[in-house]
Amino acid sequence: MKRNVEQKQTAMKRILLPALFIMAMLCRLQAQNTETHVTVHAGENALETLLTEEQKQSLKHLTVTGTLLDEDYAFLRGGLLELLDTLDLRDAEIDTIPAGALGAMELYLVLPKMIECIGDYAFKGVCEVTGNFPFLGICEYENTKPKFIITQNHPELFYVQNETTSLICSKDKETVFYFTYKAPMFADKELVIPDGTKIIGSSAYRGEHLYLENNIVLPKSLDSVGSYAFSNIFPEIKTEYAINKMYPNGCEYNIGSVICEAKTPPAFAKIGDGNFIGDFCNLYVPEESIEKYKTANGWKRFRDIKSLERLKGSSVSFSSAKSCVIISELPESYIMEFPRRVKDMALFDIQGRKFLCCSAIDVKFSIKKNLLLLPYTIAHIKYADGTNETVKLIP
Incomplete structure (x- = not known):
């Protein structure tokens, strides 16, 4: 009888000990998660006071509701951003991220739903757009422009990506808010804005690299270009010509080509200071519209305006140059x-x-x-x- 009791006790221990161990591990993981994933409501109190000392050392994912004060941005720049994998401002009451707010630290930033404007050189890294696409200020250096992405279930925006191009547009595809080369070193054809696009949004190509040997093609459906859409450009020269083009290049050394197929010059908003795309490129338009473009706001700033039909007829061969190294x-x-x-x-x-x-x-x-x-x-x-x-x- 005694032996049976001992056997039952031993069996119970074998069952309970693993269960207790698992419970202890779950409690430990939950505690760790509490220290690495934190949600705070900021604005009334400084962000620094809302985090424990342990969280300041181990935090990886910070979600902020409410708003952020100037001192909160300073606190983030002061070292916390170095710990963070993600800063989630999705539900924050913030419509503007101030100039220089988050410094030069690479981060993954989830933008507020109510965002309207990102200030000059506010941050760098990847940012997820959750609401309207924001206006983008100046990028201080050529490698500090944020990379914009959206999720597949975004209610208003549509994401297009192919071998060379990343593009964010409206659901009806009539407005392009952002476009860039997906892999600029190997772009093997023009950067083409899709047919049916009517509006290029403000700051859409602002702060991008301009590879002078590759064309930018604007469709005949285009009727307006937003403020600073082609401003603060960083030109770059490549020794390898792009191939498989719709149009040949303008054939001038170190001079880029912008092709606009619209017969009526699209309305061009503010250009601002800094490098404008027209400072480095010739513009090619329908021959019947050349004189209109030469007097149209924005378009008249291009180095030269030439006939699109003559460009189409060019017989120059553009095969890829061989590597010199x-x-x-x-x-x-x-x-x-x-x-x-x-x-x-x-x-x-x-x-x-x-x-x-x-x-x-x-x-x-x-x-x-x-x-x-x-x-x-x-x-x-x-x-x-x-x-x-x-x-x-x-x-």
Whole structure:
């Protein structure tokens, strides 16, 4: 009898101990989650006072409702952003993110539903649009423009992405709010605004790289261009010509091409200071409309305005230029021999995000494969003479 009781007690221990262990682990995980995922209502009290000391050391995902004060942005810049994977302002009562608010720290930011404006150089990284698409201020440097994305269930906006282009537009596809190259180093045709587009929204291409050898094509349906849509541009020269184009390039060294198929010049809003796209590009329009464009606001700022029909008839061949750098592969590294002095070389992943920059490079340079990212790394070389070259490196 006694032996049976002992056996039952042993069996109960075998059942209870794992159960107690699991409960303890769940409690521990819940406690950890409390420290890493935090939601606060800010505005009445400073954000810093709403977080415990433990949360300030371990926080990964911060959700804010209410609003943020100037001192809250300063607190975030002061070190908290370095800990965060996500700052979620979806339900915050914020319509403007002030200039310089979140500094240069890379972050994933969920924008407020009521957002209207992002101030000059407010932040960098990826931002998810949850409401109307905001007006974007100046990006202080060429690599500080946020990358905009939307979720598939967004009620008002539609996301289009193909091999070369990322584009955010209205559900009826009549307004384009944002467009950029998905992978600019390997864009193999023009950046084309879709047929049926009537409006290019304010700041749509503001602060983007302009690859002068690639065309930007605007459709005949276009009737207006918003403020600063093509302002504060960063021009860049590539040594490899784009191929598979609808139109040939304008054939002038270091001069880009914008093609506008609309016979009536679309209304052009404010341009502002800074680099305007027309400072670096020729404009090609229907021949019958050239004189109209030469006197139209905004369009008359282009370097030259020429006939689209003559551009179509160009017989110049635009085959891809061969790489000038010689690359030798070793088991664990690549040896790169450059034809002339290199200013710097930047490495990008396939989404176009820079993760390494090398300067003061010798004519012969070795790079280890374990530094490269899968499936391949894009190496963008800037030579001291102002020319550029792009190559692909496989780990």
